[in-house]
Amino acid sequence: MNDFIKNIIWLFLLVLLQVLIFNNINLFGYTNPLIYVVFVFYYPLKKEKGAFLFLSFLLGLFIDFFSNSGGIHAAATLFIAYMRLPLLTSILNKTDFDYHLFNIRSISFIKAFSFISIQVLIHHLIVFSLDYFSFSDFGKIISKTITTSGLSIVLILIGIVLFTKKK
Amino acid sequence: MQQIFKFIEKYRYFLLFLLLEIVALFFTINHHSYHKSKFINSANFVTGGMYKRISSINEFFSLKKENSRLVEENIRLKNLLELTPYKIDSIFNESVDTSLYYQKFKFTSAKITNNSFKSRNNFLTINKGTVNGITPEMAVVNSHGIIGITHNVSKHNATVISILNNYSQINVKLKNNDHFGSLTWNGKDYKTVQLLDLPRQAQLKVGDTIITGGKSAIFPEGILVGTIKDFKINNNTFEPIDIVLFNDMSSIKNINIITNLEKQEIKELEARNNE
Numbered sequence: 001m002n003d004f005i006k007n008i009i010w011l012f013l014l015v016l017l018q019v020l021i022f023n024n025i026n027l028f029g030y031t032n033p034l035i036y037v038v039f040v041f042y043y044p045l046k047k048e049k050g051a052f053l054f055l056s057f058l059l060g061l062f063i064d065f066f067s068n069s070g071g072i073h074a075a076a077t078l079f080i081a082y083m084r085l086p087l088l089t090s091i092l093n094k095t096d097f098d099y100h101l102f103n104i105r106s107i108s109f110i111k112a113f114s115f116i117s118i119q120v121l122i123h124h125l126i127v128f129s130l131d132y133f134s135f136s137d138f139g140k141i142i143s144k145t146i147t148t149s150g151l152s153i154v155l156i157l158i159g160i161v162l163f164t165k166k167k
Numbered sequence: 168m169q170q171i172f173k174f175i176e177k178y179r180y181f182l183l184f185l186l187l188e189i190v191a192l193f194f195t196i197n198h199h200s201y202h203k204s205k206f207i208n209s210a211n212f213v214t215g216g217m218y219k220r221i222s223s224i225n226e227f228f229s230l231k232k233e234n235s236r237l238v239e240e241n242i243r244l245k246n247l248l249e250l251t252p253y254k255i256d257s258i259f260n261e262s263v264d265t266s267l268y269y270q271k272f273k274f275t276s277a278k279i280t281n282n283s284f285k286s287r288n289n290f291l292t293i294n295k296g297t298v299n300g301i302t303p304e305m306a307v308v309n310s311h312g313i314i315g316i317t318h319n320v321s322k323h324n325a326t327v328i329s330i331l332n333n334y335s336q337i338n339v340k341l342k343n344n345d346h347f348g349s350l351t352w353n354g355k356d357y358k359t360v361q362l363l364d365l366p367r368q369a370q371l372k373v374g375d376t377i378i379t380g381g382k383s384a385i386f387p388e389g390i391l392v393g394t395i396k397d398f399k400i401n402n403n404t405f406e407p408i409d410i411v412l413f414n415d416m417s418s419i420k421n422i423n424i425i426t427n428l429e430k431q432e433i434k435e436l437e438a439r440n441n442e
Binding site (some may be wrong): 020026031032049050053054057060061064065066067068069070071072074075078079082130131132133137140 | 179180181183184187188190191192193194195196197198199208209211213214218221281283285286287288290292326354355417
């Protein structure tokens with residue numbers, strides 16, 4: 001239960017961080033990294049999966065409330081939350097995959113990097129596709145996905161390296 | 168029956184995922200079909216209140232720029248007051264005929280507490296709501312020109328559909344000849360918007376000023392919009408014309424909300440036409 005409350009506090013902190021700081025960065029005019037997805041990477045694997053899906057949905061919905069964007073972030077965050085376990089099992093070999101003690105710092109950098117990059121790319125692609133909501137803006141969606149993902153991935157990796165302990 | 172329970176037991180996470188995803192997509196589609204995002208918006212008590220608090224801190228950083236803009240506006244208005252025509256001289260006119268004056272538009276001041284110009288469809292949050300007499304579909308402007316139209320209104324906050332939005336269709340016209348068109352945004356650059364549906368007999372030059380047309384009951388006529396950047400003619404019709412905005416949408420703070428006091432009357436009149 002203690003862990004659960006900790007995760008909820010963590011969720012609210014990420015919402016505030018995203019909305020108050022990272023939504024106002026405006027690099028090159030209008031690139032804002034979406035760093036709140038780090039919640040999906042750090043939520044413990046051994047925990048109840050239903051609660052995890054629901055919290056991810058709520059996290060996205062809170063971001064939507066602040067940025068007037070319907071359910072865009074909720075849909076994208078929920079999707080990568082559901083994709084997390086299948087993606088991890090396919091990236092990691094069965095041998096070095098300890099389900100209970102899993103931590104993003106406990107796996108090799110290349111594997112952690114590819115896991116984070118794939119998740120962020122999928123998330124951003126969903127966000128921008130739903131935001132533009134038309135096939136004619138396909139080029140714009142792809143370019144925005146790539147630039148914003150690049151920035152998000154760099155910031156998330158820096159954050160993880162600086163603020164977590166290596167196990 | 169047993170099998171159904173087993174099925175649900177087996178796929179319960181997938182079903183939960185599916186259910187929540189449908190809810191999220193429902194919100195998204197509601198949001199895209201204009202004027203329906205009644206639930207997910209930043210005008211509510213929590214998000215609006217938080218934006219208000221943060222913007223009261225941020226305000227200090229833009230004070231200098233806002234001050235000079237307001238002084239500029241004051242000087243322009245003072246100069247307009249000094250422009251008295253000769254015939255209104257006290258020698259010829261001792262009394263003021265109040266029946267010659269009437270008010271159609273009322274201005275209310277407000278502040279933007281959350282600005283957005285990066286998404287495809289941008290919304291702003293402002294610090295006035297129903298208690299200040301704000302209702303949906305009011306014009307939002309500042310001294311440099313148009314900003315948007317109010318959308319969702321709560322007690323103390325409101326959201327504004329920015330002109331940088333796929334769904335804002337504002338009636339505008341050329342300043343020097345009264346040809347009308349409508350204003351949209353293609354989502355590329357926050358400094359330029361697009362003018363559509365201009366009749367082909369309109370005479371254009373690069374640098375021509377665009378102002379609001381005053382055909383709708385929302386905007387008064389003659390609010391500044393921007394200047395023509397370039398235009399192309401294809402098959403005897405205009406391609407979407409790029410307009411450079413007078414407003415820098417990335418830094419706006421103090422705004423005016425315009426109430427049309429005759430809106431009810433106009434709406435009732437138009438409704439009678441449709442009967």
